[in-house]
Amino acid sequence: MDQREQSLQERVRQQIMELIHRMDFEYSTRLLSENQLAAKFQVSRSTIRAVLMELETEGKIIRRHGSGTYVNPPALDVETTIYPRVNMYDLIRKNGYEPSLKILSVRDGPAGERAQKLNLFPFDWITEIHSIYQADGHPCMYCIDCVDAKRFTDMDWKKHEDYPGSIYDFIRQSVGVDITWDIINIQAAHSGQIPALQECFSVPKGENKPVVRLEITNFDNRNQPSLLGNIYIDTDLIRLNIVRDLTKL
Numbered sequence: 001m002d003q004r005e006q007s008l009q010e011r012v013r014q015q016i017m018e019l020i021h022r023m024d025f026e027y028s029t030r031l032l033s034e035n036q037l038a039a040k041f042q043v044s045r046s047t048i049r050a051v052l053m054e055l056e057t058e059g060k061i062i063r064r065h066g067s068g069t070y071v072n073p074p075a076l077d078v079e080t081t082i083y084p085r086v087n088m089y090d091l092i093r094k095n096g097y098e099p100s101l102k103i104l105s106v107r108d109g110p111a112g113e114r115a116q117k118l119n120l121f122p123f124d125w126i127t128e129i130h131s132i133y134q135a136d137g138h139p140c141m142y143c144i145d146c147v148d149a150k151r152f153t154d155m156d157w158k159k160h161e162d163y164p165g166s167i168y169d170f171i172r173q174s175v176g177v178d179i180t181w182d183i184i185n186i187q188a189a190h191s192g193q194i195p196a197l198q199e200c201f202s203v204p205k206g207e208n209k210p211v212v213r214l215e216i217t218n219f220d221n222r223n224q225p226s227l228l229g230n231i232y233i234d235t236d237l238i239r240l241n242i243v244r245d246l247t248k249l
Contacts, residue, residue: 008043013051015041020060020071031061031069087166088133088141088231095238097135103161104130104196108149117217118148118225125149129157132200140237142200146228151177167227168218177226182218189213189232201234212240 016037023029032040037048052069055061059075092099106129115122127149133141145167147155152175160170168179191197191209203209211232218227233240 008047009051009054012041012043012047013054016048016051016055020076023071025071025073029071029073031071033068087168088143089166091238092133092135092140095135097138097140097237100134100137101161102132102134103158104132106130106157111146114146114228117228118146120148127152127155127157130196131161135237138237139200139202140234142194142197142232144230147226151175151226171227178221179218179226180221182216185215187213187215191232194232197232200232209234211235 034045034048038045052061056063060072061069062072063069089099108125108127111118111120111124111126112122115124126146129145131143132139133143155174160167163170171177171179189211191201191203191211201209212235214231216229217225220226
C-alpha cells in the first residue's frame with residue numbers, strides 16, 4: 001500500500017468512526033451498507049471494504065452474512081487490540097503515550113538456534129538490533145530484531161531511531177523488501193531471562209518483573225521469512241487486548 005492509499009484509508013476510517021460515535025445504539029447498531037458508505041464519503045467500495053475489514057479485525061464491528069454490518073459498542077472503548085496492522089508506535093499511542101525509539105546496539109553474529117525461523121543455516125550470519133521503545137520517555141518495550149546479514153547489507157539501522165514510520169516502512173524504503181504478513185507467538189516471560197531487561201525496566205537486584213514476550217516472524221511478499229523480532233512488553237504501561245467475534249466459530 002502506498003502512502004496515498006494509506007492516507008485515504010486513514011481519513012475514511014476516521015469518518016466512519018465519527019459516524020459510529022454519532023449513532024444511537026439504543027435504536028440500532030446496524031451500520032450503513034458498503035454502497036451507502038462509499039456514496040456518503042465519495043470513495044470506492046474497495047476503500048470502504050478495506051477499512052471495514054480492519055475494524056472487524058479489531059472487533060469494533062461484526063459482519064453477519066445476509067444481515068449486514070453491526071457496531072459492537074463495548075469494543076469501541078478498547079483502544080489497544082492486537083491486530084495485524086498495528087505497529088509498536090501505534091500501540092504506544094493508543095495507550096495514551098508519545099512513542100520514541102532508542103537503538104542500543106547493532107551487531108553481527110552466527111544465526112545459531114534462530115536459523116530455522118529465518119530459513120538459514122546455523123553458521124549463517126545475522127544482524128541483531130537491540131532497541132528500546134519508550135512511552136513518554138519511560139522504557140516500555142525491549143526489542144531484539146534479527147535479519148539475514150547478507151540480505152540486508154545496506155541497512156543503516158541507526159537511522160531507524162529517528163524514522164517516523166514503522167520498521168517495515170524503513171526496510172521497504174531502504175532495501176526494497178516488502179514485509180506483508182507475520183506470525184505472532186505470545187508467551188509469558190520475566191525480566192530475569194535477559195540481563196538487559198532488568199536494567200531496561202529498572203528492576204531491583206534479586207527481583208523479577210513479569211513481562212509479555214511477542215516472538216514475531218515477519219514474511220515478505222514472496223513468503224520468505226525476513227525479520228525475526230522478540231519484543232518484551234511492560235504491561236504496567238502497555239495494555240494488550242484481543243476482541244473476538246465468536247459467532248463465526
